[in-house]
Amino acid sequence: MPETDPVEISFAVALAAARDDLSGQMEAGRDAEILLGHAAGVSRSQLLAHPERLLTLEQYGVFRNMLGRRCNGEPVAYLTGCREFWSLPLKVTPATLVPRPETESLVEQALILLPPGDELEVLDLGTGCGAIALAIAGERSHCRVTGSDVCEDALRVARENQDRLAVENIEWAQGSWYQAVAERKFDLIVSNPPYVADGDPHLEQGDLPHEPALALVGGKDGLNAIREIVDGAPGHLNKPGWLLLEHGFDQQKSVMELLIAAGFAKVCGHQDLAGIPRVVSARLRTNRDTDND
Ligand code: GLN
Numbered sequence: 001m002p003e004t005d006p007v008e009i010s011f012a013v014a015l016a017a018a019r020d021d022l023s024g025q026m027e028a029g030r031d032a033e034i035l036l037g038h039a040a041g042v043s044r045s046q047l048l049a050h051p052e053r054l055l056t057l058e059q060y061g062v063f064r065n066m067l068g069r070r071c072n073g074e075p076v077a078y079l080t081g082c083r084e085f086w087s088l089p090l091k092v093t094p095a096t097l098v099p100r101p102e103t104e105s106l107v108e109q110a111l112i113l114l115p116p117g118d119e120l121e122v123l124d125l126g127t128g129c130g131a132i133a134l135a136i137a138g139e140r141s142h143c144r145v146t147g148s149d150v151c152e153d154a155l156r157v158a159r160e161n162q163d164r165l166a167v168e169n170i171e172w173a174q175g176s177w178y179q180a181v182a183e184r185k186f187d188l189i190v191s192n193p194p195y196v197a198d199g200d201p202h203l204e205q206g207d208l209p210h211e212p213a214l215a216l217v218g219g220k221d222g223l224n225a226i227r228e229i230v231d232g233a234p235g236h237l238n239k240p241g242w243l244l245l246e247h248g249f250d251q252q253k254s255v256m257e258l259l260i261a262a263g264f265a266k267v268c269g270h271q272d273l274a275g276i277p278r279v280v281s282a283r284l285r286t287n288r289d290t291d292n293d
Helices: 011-021 028-040 044-049 057-071 076-080 101-113 131-139 152-165 177-181 224-236 252-261
Strands: 006-010 054-056 082-085 088-091 121-125 144-149 170-174 186-191 237-246 264-271 277-284
Touching: 006 011, 006 057, 011 028, 011 054, 011 057, 028 044, 028 057, 028 076, 054 057, 057 076, 076 082, 088 131, 088 152, 101 131, 101 186, 101 237, 101 264, 101 277, 121 131, 121 177, 131 144, 131 152, 131 170, 144 152, 144 177, 152 170, 170 177, 177 224, 186 224, 224 237, 224 252, 252 264, 252 277
Parallel strands: 121 144, 121 186, 144 170, 186 237
Antiparallel strands: 006 054, 082 088, 237 277, 264 277
């Protein structure tokens, strides 16, 4: 039989079997639809609108292979090679963390601090696939955004995303945290750093075992990278410059204390859309700040 001949398996039958295979996993139905749409080269809505359409043998093979890997815990975004963030279709690979919806709260807070039209310098430390940097650069065309990462493979993905989205006001820098940017100073530094504690059981669950530990694990209390970023920030911020950090659900108080101890003013915690404390913003103290700020 030629490879493109249809086997007698319709979208509806393939989906029902896949939902069964994935049952017990969160979002089994959604994952099955995304994977089948990817294998068949159609959108999720086309898939649901035409349940009677037949898969080719090749499409069915691709779908079953992806399903097997999903059953072993591989993130859907690594199987399809893409994930949407801030409405941007982004390429992701196992060299990059899969962008999370909660990180959109970090972008929202950054945009509040970046008035449209102002020509400001923004740094996204540990940019991964470039999600935060690309979202900010797209919303604030007057800003000049730099995305840094220690991992060259991640930066390659970020550059590809930039090319595909045709975002011009962005550049990339390779290096560990501030080593990537030498003596440069910025008006706003933003980061979603690794913040999960070593040995946290959550690292063994869901998609996390397949994601880069470098982008997830932040030492004994999860705060190693955050400490390094906070300590180096005063040397890399213009006055008055802002630092914005994503953190774990139970870390907000500690992150706020680190920022106050490092001489920041206007230290403020924010929640994500699920109501979980997720982001802290702080401004470098200027001579005009009082102790109450
Ligand atoms: N929010 C991620 C998780 O816990 C962790 C991301 C990170 O360490 N920056 O699944």
